[in-house]
Amino acid sequence: MDTSITFASLGLAEPLLRAVHDAGYTHPTPIQAQAIPRVMEGGDLLAAAQTGTGKTAGFTLPILHYLIQNPAAAQKPGRPRVLVLTPTRELTAQVEESVRLYSQHTRIRSMVMFGGVNINPQISALKKPLDILVATPGRLLDHAQQKTLDLSGVEILVLDEADRMLDMGFIHDIRRVLKLLPAKRQNLLFSATFSDEIRSLAQGILRNPGEVSVARRNTTSELVSQQVVMTDQAHKRDLLSHIIRESGWHQVLVFTRTKHGANRLAEKLVKDGLTAAAIHGNKSQAARTKALSGFKDGKVAVLVATDIAARGLDIDQLPQVVNFELPNVPEDYVHRIGRTGRAGSTGSALSLVDQSEIKLLRAIERLTKQTIEPIVVEGWNPRAMVTADSAPDAREQRALARLQDGAPAGRGGARRPGGAPRDGRRGPGGESRQGAEGRRGEGRRDASRPQGGRPGRPAGPGGTARRDARSQGPRAGALLNKSAG
Helix, strand or coil, rough: CCCCCCHHHHCCHHHHHHHHCCCCCCCHHHHHHHHHHHHHHHEEEEEECCCCCCCCHHHHHHHHHHHHCCCCCCEECCCCCCECCCCCCCHHHHHHHHHHHHHHCCCCCEEECEEEEEECHHHHHHCCCCCCEECHHHHHHHHHCCCCCCCCCEEEECCHHHHHHHHHCCCCHHHHHHHHHCCCCEEEECCCCCCCCEEEEEEHHCCCCCCEEEECCCCCCCCCCEEEEECCCCHHHHHHHHHHHHHCCCCCEEHHHHHHHHHHHHHHHHHCCCEEEECCCCCCHHHHHHHHHHHCCCCEEEEEEEEHHHHHCCCCCEEEEEEEECCCCHHHHHHHCCCCCCCCCEEEEEEEEEEHHHHHHHHHHHHHCCCCCEECCCCCCHHCCCCCCCCCCCHHHHHHHHHHHCCCCCCCCCCCCCCCCCCCCCCCCCCCHHHHHHHHHHHHHHHHCCCCCCCCCCCCCHHHHHHHCCCCCCCCCCCCCCCCC
16 A cells, blocks of 8 residues: 555545544555546546455545536435445445445435335435435336436446446346436446456446556455365364354354255254354345344344355454355455455355365366365264254255256356356336346256265265265364465
8 A cells, every 4th residue: 555645645625624524544555556546537438446455435436526516406206326336235235334334524415225125215305406325226117117216417437346237137127227227327337357257347337447446357466364174064063163162262254055044053053052143135124133233233243245245245354254154256255255365354255165175176276276275174973963953954955956066056047158057037116126136047047056065975985984074164263274285
């Protein structure tokens, strides 16, 4: 970080500098230092930045500066000047919270809009003048269809985490939204990567954009220690419970592939005396908010999440991330472990890997250009610990078997190259489009190609004894301290 650059040197309006100072910040992060001047110049921008880099303030502050410098002569109710599109409810709430934080010394008005909650309070809120609207695509289109929202006055459009929106099948909704916007506007597109899909999307939206990037694609922080434990799929729940209890972890984010798997793991951990909660698209918004709040304030020690449900979860100094199952897409591993080791703090990422996931592990190592250290867990005896609660139930076994054979996990969900499905289905509107923020994409993607395999499958040469010797994973502190070779 260049300490010679301050928020004041970027030329931001005084009310914003006061808000930034109140929040305890003096120097911008690299993405903020690059993006803020570009956005203030008024041109389109394509920015590569992952969650945790400060990207939200990177577009929020210059947008607020623009609104302060260019006040509207008159505003109509329900007619925002700025539209920020995000892929999930949690990220939507987080972005709007940042808008309110930095605009606290101004009269700028913002609103958050997502599905899964009653639409009527949103309709009431839209009867008042509005400057900035932060929304998910599905619920936004619901309002547009009901004519409770007027997008003809949008001067700035932001697509936040555009790569995740594409993964979740929002491309058709995005195109529908674009048709409702005025042709003359400033466009800002933020993505974790500059993939071919993102560049194709950018070409259709951005006009002669500037580009900023704060990290090479698919890199992992040097502050995050990465380790792997080889273990049978049937042993994972007991092993994770053992590690958390013996290590005394008080805040750990655990990733699973499926919503059902997240529920079962959280229930197992609670049964073992740990405070745990699961978040995914089938959970009500109230339940998700309660779980996130409990995790942030320390009342919940273990948060079990699917990839999409965890998107937008921003916790300072998160110490532990666990991959209960490896993701099917190697880039998602980078996103997952990037939630720890932030802001100069160290973090730990542990992966529990079954033999059937070896190919996924090797793909991750090729992508990140580093070998992940295999370790063993002291005092772990999988044969003694296995219970009836440990093994995957019949529903999970059927899903695993089907996906090992290349079949979709559930109804629908056409498969795309790389194993992750692209589900662009869209409900008829209203509350039924909750899938746009919850079920759509997540249910299919979470369940796509779990590589857990058939529990108990022979390990090859060396048989069970060899695998049992390797399936004794780590101990944080004294527990996670032995190399497996």
